[in-house]
Amino acid sequence: MHTNGTSPSAATGEAEYVPVLIVGSGPAGLTTALSLARQGIRSVIVTRHATQAHTPRAHITNQRTVEILADLGVEAEVSAAGYVLEEFPNNPFMLTFAGPEAARCTAWGGGLKDQSRYRSASRHLPLDLSQHLLEPILAKAAVDTGLVDLRYRHEFLSLDQDETGVRAAIQERRSGREYVVHCEYLVGADGARSKVMQQIGLQLHGLRDLATNCTAWLDVDLTPYTAHRPAAIYWAVDLSLPSWTMVHPWHQWVANWGIKPGHVPDKDEVIAKVRESVGDPHIEVGVRSIGTWTINQVAADQYSVGRVFCMGDAVHQHSPANGLGSNTSIADGYNLAWKLAYVLTGVAGPALLETYSPERAPVGRQIVDRTLQSGADLLTLGTALDIDAAGPESRIWERIRSLHDATPEAAKRRDKVAAMMRLLDYNFNAHGVELGYxxxxxxxxxxxxxxxxxxxxxxxxxxxxxxxxxxxxxxxxxxxxxxxxxxxxxxxxxxxxxxxxxxxxxxxxxxxxxxxxxxxxxxxxxxxxxxxxxxxxxxxxxxxxxxxxxxxxxxxxxxxxxxxxxxxxxxxxxxxxxxxxxxxxxxxxxxxxxxxxxxxxxxxxxxxxxxxxxxx
The missing domain is CATH 3.40.30.120 (Glutaredoxin)
Known part of the structure; x- marks a missing residue:
């Protein structure tokens, strides 16, 4: 059930009991709750937010994740909500939508060279399924079991644990009242600024503040520029312009580009940037939301302390390269939930839970390392095109337009671009990372x-x-x-x-x-x-x-x-x-x-x- 009001314990002052308390209602927390419920285990989810994700965010949903979602009983719903990436096989690199295209490859098993290996590996094909569509599916399925109490606007404050369990202080944000939940185990799926992770003393290691980006969710009809080359992402060669993620073809998008730290573009700046990127100064643009975010490449070596377990962005943060964010978070929850269920039912001993960190932490580190390399590889495309030092914008356009000239110089640049596209397979078709951990x-x-x-x-x-x-x-x-x-x-x-x-x-x-x-x-x-x-x-x-x-x-x-x-x-x-x-x-x-x-x-x-x- 959904509980947006005061919990029972707030009125009585007594701690309420639940086997598992989950902090955070993103993909990791919802997967944990739904998997527990499928095995008969009750849980409470608390989130400080008023709803599920209200912007698209993560969207690439790989084969292993679709297998997991099918096992959790939501295969039909995610298939209906998402787009099969094989139907959007292109991966264009362009100056502007209306301008010249510099290069193109295929992605996520969509191209003919990759279809056979993806299709032979699973009965499921990768989906483009934005997070704001996936989360409500998981939330509804979890609540419909009757075993998950999902509480919006309830904020986790603190915890203490001993050999008998965990006590967590929660605040109902509307009223300001505080109450206590006593649980056998607590799961911290509360994102990149995880309070749970901080309170149990986990440390993230790696690189921080590598770049700052603006993300704008837009309504803009790009049918003339996209329908003939369907893709999930359209990449900008000029890094001052946005790259574009398809939300719904071909009229709803997320545009993303680098900005200076601390700067938040306003609506007028976003519209100007969008029109420059499209190459049409008069195209109609609707702005749904504007946000900024910072790229970190960090991961924890340990995911748990005692009876408290962390997952998702709390313990691994990385760039969107390879499209592995929500996939890795869902796999965290899927790994932990059955172990919690088996221990809570007495089928397994507590030692089973000690396998969570040794199994998932190396995967998280692998993902962080892979996406760091993939992001660096993407940035070298300008070098392959020989536009890094090309000078004025007109010179960049000339370099791209002359790429197919019948000259020795153009042939050398084409060879460099072809080699670059092969290297980018490790970004867009990294099947061993997606499915083979x-x-x-x-x-x-x-x-x-x-x-x-x-x-x-x-x-x-x-x-x-x-x-x-x-x-x-x-x-x-x-x-x-x-x-x-x-x-x-x-x-x-x-x-x-x-x-x-x-x-x-x-x-x-x-x-x-x-x-x-x-x-x-x-x-x-x-x-x-x-x-x-x-x-x-x-x-x-x-x-x-x-x-x-x-x-x-x-x-x-x-x-x-x-x-x-x-x-x-x-x-x-x-x-x-x-x-x-x-x-x-x-x-x-x-x-x-x-x-x-x-x-x-x-x-x-x-x-x-x-x-x-x-x-x-």
């Missing part, structure tokens, strides 16, 4: 995983599917009951999954025992048998990394927790599950536990129901 997971030294080493050795550009420990389960098409399915859709929904094949009967029996012994939500998927999922094209066999009778143990977030290339016996799986859950080092003597613990109610039925009748 791997966690350094807890390594149960049981089974026979170490017999095979197929961990990815690819660079940021290339995603190589793998079932090595810490990878997310690769996509492969399988069939069941005349339906075509992705292997990615066979896992998740808040459950562990055992994936095996012909001769995997011992794994099926061990899974039954694991449910009884640990109270673990666990699904079995058998691929390759006559009555199981059919690998009709051999796609699964090519990526599975195990023999027919081998086994994969897949976590609720889709990442590989353990595998056995072939069958060493079902006890190995029980031992692995015990270690992954932070229970006894080995399964002997472990008592059964209830799957419902303190702070939960019956789980969302869609989270518990198997995809089909062969799930269990």
């Amino acid at each position: 791997r966690y350094d997971v807890v390594r149960p030294e049981v089974g026979r995983d170490d017999d095979v080493d197929d961990r990815r050795t690819s660079d940021d550009l290339t995603y190589v599917p793998s079932t090595a420990l810490g990878e997310h389960l690769p996509h492969a098409s399988v069939e069941f009951s005349r339906r075509r399915l992705s292997t990615v859709d066979l896992v998740g929904h808040g459950r562990f999954t055992v994936v095996t094949g012909r001769g995997g009967e011992e794994w099926v029996a061990a899974a039954d025992e694991a449910r009884r012994r640990f109270g673990i939500p666990l699904t079995v998927r058998v691929i390759g048998t006559a009555d199981g999922y059919q690998d009709v094209l051999g796609e699964w066999e090519r990526v599975r990394g195990i023999d027919d009778d081998g086994c994969l143990l897949v976590r609720p977030d889709g990442h590989i927790a353990w595998r056995a290339q072939s069958n060493p016996g079902g006890q190995a799986l029980l031992d692995a599950i015990a270690i992954v859950l932070g229970r006894a080092q080995g399964a002997g003597g472990t008592e059964p536990v209830s799957a419902v613990g303190h702070g939960t109610k019956d789980a969302d039925p869609r989270a518990a129901e198997p995809v089909d009748a062969l799930a269990d």
Whole structure:
């Protein structure tokens, strides 16, 4: 439910209780709350703001994020709200919209050279989905579960924690009243100026104040300049002019350009800048909002202290290069939520939560480093075009217009531009970064995983599917009951999954025992048998990394927790599950536990129901 008034505890002076308190209602916080709710865990979200994001902000939504959103049950909504980036494949670099185009590449799997690798990696294609459209989808889905209390205009003030829980002081901003929330765990998803992060003493490391930018959300009809070269972003070669992000084709945009620190352009200055960038001094311009922001390239080495966990911009901040901001934040929440749920229900020990920082902090650092390099690469385009020292504006135009002349000088510049476009693939088609991040997971030294080493050795550009420990389960098409399915859709929904094949009967029996012994939500998927999922094209066999009778143990977030290339016996799986859950080092003597613990109610039925009748 939404609560914009005073909380119950404000009137009584008593602390109210909730299993998880989430500070911040952006993509990270909403993903955490929705994922928890899908697993039956109540949470309260507090945000000092009056609404969700009211400007477009982040917009590139990559394949892994769309997979996560599908698992959370909002696939139809995000697909309807977003634009498939494959339909906007161009990436033009221009002086003005009406003026000459200097270069063009393709982006986010949209071009013919990249479509096959993107399409073979996931059943989902990347979307252009602005944050002001995504956040309400997540908020509605979370509130509709009946397990999420989303409180606008409620500001987090302070916290203290001990071994029994966390107490947080909250202020209802309308009335000024303060109240206390007692929770088992607190999540700080409160952005780049995170109070939660400051209070638990986390430090960000890296570069600050690299550039200041103005962002203007605009209504301006650019159909004559854009419809023939559809793109999500139109880039300015002259860095004094804006680059443009499409919000709705071809009349709603965000323009972004560099400004001096401390300067806030007014409406007249924005309109003048827009008309200069378009190349039409009379074009009608509607200004929805104007804002400024600063580029930082910083990340924390540790994301949690005790019972308090931070995520999103609180612990990693970077430029928009590569389009990784909201994607990384959503993945933070998705990683943490299932672990909180398993600990709160008593299925896992508290040690499971200690894996959050070691798994997500390296990913955050990778993103910061990648976007720093990508931003620097973008700035060298002027050098490739030989316009950095070209002098007056007329000289810059002449250099661009002469790029295709039949002269040795122009040929050399064309070669430089072509090399630059290949380098920018690491900015716009960095598939290995988008889809291929791997966690350094807890390594149960049981089974026979170490017999095979197929961990990815690819660079940021290339995603190589793998079932090595810490990878997310690769996509492969399988069939069941005349339906075509992705292997990615066979896992998740808040459950562990055992994936095996012909001769995997011992794994099926061990899974039954694991449910009884640990109270673990666990699904079995058998691929390759006559009555199981059919690998009709051999796609699964090519990526599975195990023999027919081998086994994969897949976590609720889709990442590989353990595998056995072939069958060493079902006890190995029980031992692995015990270690992954932070229970006894080995399964002997472990008592059964209830799957419902303190702070939960019956789980969302869609989270518990198997995809089909062969799930269990």
